[in-house]
Amino acid sequence: MEGIQLAAQVTPWLASGRTLFLIIHFLGITGFAYIVAMRLVPLLRAQRDLRFDRPLARLGKVLKFGLAQWKHPRYRTAGILHIFIFAGFICLVLRAFSVLIVGISETFVMPGLSGRAGPIYNIITDYAATVVFLCMFIAIVRRLIFRPARYAVPEKFGKAHTADAIFLLALIAILMVADSLFAAARAAGQVQQGQAVELLAAGSLPWMLKGLLSSSSVSALRDFYFGAYLLHEVTFYFLLCYRPFGIQFHVETSLFNLYFAKLERGTVKPVKYGVSDEQLDQVKSFGVKKFEDFTWKHMLDFYSCADCGRCSDNCPANAVGRPLSPRFITTKARDYAFQHYPVFGKSNNHKPLIGGIYSEDEIWSCTTCGACEEECPLLVEYIDKIVDLRRGMIDDGNVPQSLQKPLKALESRGNPYGKMEKKRADWANAKDFRQTCPVKTLDGKNKADTLYFVDSVTSFDDRIQSIGRATAKILDHVGENFGILGAAEKDSGHEVRRFGEETLFMALRDHNADAINASGVKRIVTADPHAYNALKHDYKDMPPVEHISQVMASEVKSGKIKFNAIENGNNVYTYHDPCYLGRHNQVYDDPRNVLDAIPGLKRVEMSRSRDRSFCCGGGGLALFYEPNEEQRMGVKRVQMAAEAGANVIVTACPFCMVNIEDAIKVAGMEGKMTAIDLAELAEKQIVCESPVLEAMGAAEIRQENVAGR
Ligand code: SF4
Ligand code: SF4
Numbered sequence: 001m002e003g004i005q006l007a008a009q010v011t012p013w014l015a016s017g018r019t020l021f022l023i024i025h026f027l028g029i030t031g032f033a034y035i036v037a038m039r040l041v042p043l044l045r046a047q048r049d050l051r052f053d054r055p056l057a058r059l060g061k062v063l064k065f066g067l068a069q070w071k072h073p074r075y076r077t078a079g080i081l082h083i084f085i086f087a088g089f090i091c092l093v094l095r096a097f098s099v100l101i102v103g104i105s106e107t108f109v110m111p112g113l114s115g116r117a118g119p120i121y122n123i124i125t126d127y128a129a130t131v132v133f134l135c136m137f138i139a140i141v142r143r144l145i146f147r148p149a150r151y152a153v154p155e156k157f158g159k160a161h162t163a164d165a166i167f168l169l170a171l172i173a174i175l176m177v178a179d180s181l182f183a184a185a186r187a188a189g190q191v192q193q194g195q196a197v198e199l200l201a202a203g204s205l206p207w208m209l210k211g212l213l214s215s216s217s218v219s220a221l222r223d224f225y226f227g228a229y230l231l232h233e234v235t236f237y238f239l240l241c242y243r244p245f246g247i248q249f250h251v252e253t254s255l256f257n258l259y260f261a262k263l264e265r266g267t268v269k270p271v272k273y274g275v276s277d278e279q280l281d282q283v284k285s286f287g288v289k290k291f292e293d294f295t296w297k298h299m300l301d302f303y304s305c306a307d308c309g310r311c312s313d314n315c316p317a318n319a320v321g322r323p324l325s326p327r328f329i330t331t332k333a334r335d336y337a338f339q340h341y342p343v344f345g346k347s348n349n350h351k352p353l354i355g356g357i358y359s360e361d362e363i364w365s366c367t368t369c370g371a372c373e374e375e376c377p378l379l380v381e382y383i384d385k386i387v388d389l390r391r392g393m394i395d396d397g398n399v400p401q402s403l404q405k406p407l408k409a410l411e412s413r414g415n416p417y418g419k420m421e422k423k424r425a426d427w428a429n430a431k432d433f434r435q436t437c438p439v440k441t442l443d444g445k446n447k448a449d450t451l452y453f454v455d456s457v458t459s460f461d462d463r464i465q466s467i468g469r470a471t472a473k474i475l476d477h478v479g480e481n482f483g484i485l486g487a488a489e490k491d492s493g494h495e496v497r498r499f500g501e502e503t504l505f506m507a508l509r510d511h512n513a514d515a516i517n518a519s520g521v522k523r524i525v526t527a528d529p530h531a532y533n534a535l536k537h538d539y540k541d542m543p544p545v546e547h548i549s550q551v552m553a554s555e556v557k558s559g560k561i562k563f564n565a566i567e568n569g570n571n572v573y574t575y576h577d578p579c580y581l582g583r584h585n586q587v588y589d590d591p592r593n594v595l596d597a598i599p600g601l602k603r604v605e606m607s608r609s610r611d612r613s614f615c616c617g618g619g620g621l622a623l624f625y626e627p628n629e630e631q632r633m634g635v636k637r638v639q640m641a642a643e644a645g646a647n648v649i650v651t652a653c654p655f656c657m658v659n660i661e662d663a664i665k666v667a668g669m670e671g672k673m674t675a676i677d678l679a680e681l682a683e684k685q686i687v688c689e690s691p692v693l694e695a696m697g698a699a700e701i702r703q704e705n706v707a708g709r
Contacts, residue, residue, distance in 0.1 A: 017226070021103035021233060028237025035244045036252070038343045042291065042299055048273040049295035051260040061379070062258045071377040075310060078148070081135050082377075088132035092179075095125040099179065099232060119199050126183070126201035129176045133205055136173035140166055150309030157328035158335065161307055164246045168239070175235045176205065181228035184209035189221045245338065247307040247331075254378050257304035260297050261379040265370075266537040266584040269295075269384040271391065271502050280503070287391025287500060290350050291336055294385065301380045302334040311372035311380070316615040317365045321630030324365035326372040326382050332357040354393060363389045364400055365627045367618030368498045369579040374611050383498070390500030403499065406624045411504055414490030414511070415456040416621065425486040427458070427465035428472065437469070437476045441486035442519040448483035450475065451521040451543075453512075455531040456491045457623075457654045463661070464654045470683035471527040471548050477686055478555045482525070488515040494534035494580075495621040505538070513539055525551055527679050529580035529653045530619045536585070547581055548679050549652050553590035556597045563685040565599040573603045574646035575678075576637065576660065577613035578653035591652050591678050598685050606644045614640060616663070619655030634663025638673055652678040 051058075064070045069086055072079035094110050101108045113121050143151065143166055153160035183198070183206040190197045191214065200207040213221060243249050250257075271286055273295070288294055305327070312318045312325040336357055341347045354360060366386045373382055393399070399407065406416035414421060428439040440446045452475060458468040475482045493508035516524070526532050527548040535545045555561040575595060581587045588610045595603055608614045617633040618625075638660060641649045649660055660675040667673075 091128035126204035133176035178232035185225040286395040322365035369615035450482040492534040616659035
């Protein structure tokens with residue numbers, strides 16, 4: 001090529017082009033390696049985290065959430081923008097490396113791109129560079145002018161990273177321009193010299209720039225060519241080395257973060273990985289107190305967060321003005337890591353996290369609903385970190401006043417109300433109920449196939465006991481040979497564990513597990529999603545567990561359950577997904593199928609339903625905790641139901657029932673809105689079979705049950 005030289009041959013300054021670019025490569029690569037190594041220092045000092053199992057499942061996460069960008073379309077505009085940017089980057093990877101190498105080896109062609117594939121690939125990447133450039137422009141305008149509310153940073157959570165985000169977006173835009181200008185100048189030079197012209201994609205950025213350069217002299221084109229190349233090199237390496245200082249570090253870390261993401265829903269991490277329950281008494285300090293108490297994966301989460309705000313946008317605690325917004329749990333920790341583990345200089349000043357970057361109220365405000373984790377496109381985890389921070393506070397004796405009494409009662413009586421153990425089965429002993437549905441206690445003499453695990457709120461709360469009776473009647477109706485543990489049952493410990501009291505949880509779990517194993521049952525049914533989640537995920541080697549909505553759905557299908565038509569055809573029902581049935585265990589359809597099987601029942605969906613369900617305010621011990629908030633979560637939920645046009649909220653969780661009924665009163669909607677549990681509604685509507693058959697079936701079961709009492 002005469003008149004216009006390849007970048008490597010240009011010697012406008014002291015060094016030859018090749019030497020100059022070699023130096024840039026060397027500085028860029030060693031600089032990046034050094035910065036990343038320094039960023040890894042806190043991870044090396046972090047706690048263990050066992051994330052190296054099940055490589056295929058992990059690879060599946062990378063493919064689904066990384067390459068297929070699974071969660072991005074949940075936010076349409078930002079999601080589509082991100083998909084285009086990501087796809088553009090994927091297309092441009094080979095081109096970027098080819099361009100980098102051309103500076104030191106001008107005849108270099110990427111293997112596989114020397115034949116016909118080369119021009120096709122060039123056309124694809126011309127468009128890719130154009131799309132990425134346009135997306136950067138739109139993203140900058142969005143950040144500056146049409147900024148979604150979720151990007152805002154309230155003063156209490158620190159400072160916004162807007163300038164940083166815009167700077168990085170602008171750098172990527174410059175990189176795309178430099179890449180396109182480089183290709184455009186080369187093509188324009190080829191035209192000027194009558195050589196075979198490299199094809200540029202019509203309408204693309206390089207194509208447009210080539211048009212602009214077409215009347216330039218050969219020497220000007222040579223300067224453009226060299227300048228664009230230099231700009232590309234410098235911007236590329238600057239971007240590479242600058243990203244680990246801010247939110248764009250997620251570009252490097254996110255695929256790793258997806259690979260090492262948590263595989264099991266509904267679980268809580270152990271106090272320490274690799275330390276068995278029996279060895280726990282040798283552990284000197286529980287939970288997270290200082291930054292290095294986080295696991296390396298949790299630190300990787302901090303680096304991988306893209307600061308998109310989706311987690312906080314869906315967090316019910318944030319929505320009602322509690323002092324918690326999950327995004328800032330991450331960004332504050334990342335700022336901490338950057339400040340205390342600097343790239344240049346020694347790590348320093350390891351202050352406690354609570355009182356340092358987090359407040360106590362912030363950490364107690366979480367209901368562990370899981371909405372943040374469900375929404376995060378990068379699978380950043382929150383619940384385990386929050387539970388670990390609570391473990392740390394509990395270990396230091398730092399328990400909120402309002403939780404001290406229920407925790408003590410759980411320790412001494414096995415329930416948060418401090419009621420006598422022998423009263424646990426009182427709900428089943430009401431005379432009129434006992435006559436229609438005798439419930440046997442599996443106390444060694446009595447055996448049954450199925451255990452109905454009742455748990456504390458249903459056992460002791462006067463209003464909620466009706467859910468227990470409805471559940472028992474449904475089990476009775478479908479001919480289930482079932483019983484309860486009675487006084488031998490203690491609280492499942494589900495919330496105790498999530499409030500950070502691991503040793504108390506272990507005591508409750510071990511007691512219940514012994515009682516369940518001694519009962520000899522083959523399966524467990526519960527109407528409480530918290531107990532369901534605990535028995536399924538927190539306990540070990542239990543018989544299979546089902547929620548009553550699953551039992552009902554399958555018996556509706558089998559034909560054992562049939563419903564009478566709804567009496568009041570004017571009622572409009574909506575189903576509220578309890579967090580520990582829906583998000584944590586993916587039971588979305590069974591409760592809806594039961595409702596839809598009731599003839600004449602009109603059902604509408606709330607705007608936030610299924611995996612975007614809005615927490616009612618938290619179950620278990622959250623009932624006793626009094627957070628700072630502007631509004632109750634339950635009130636917000638009731639308003640959502642009203643907005644959907646419903647006047648009956650159906651739920652499938654005793655805690656939701658407590659919160660929602662309370663919220664209806666607080667919202668002044670008594671008479672306009674009611675709440676009912678799915679089991680209560682189903683039991684009310686169930687068709688009793690022909691009197692003769694019913695009498696025969698019921699008589700058999702009752703005989704057995706009565707004999708067992
Ligand atoms: S689990 Fe729920 S309450 Fe807790 S931070 Fe996440 S979204 Fe907020
Ligand atoms: S944690 Fe996830 S959802 Fe939240 S801001 Fe970061 S990337 Fe977005």
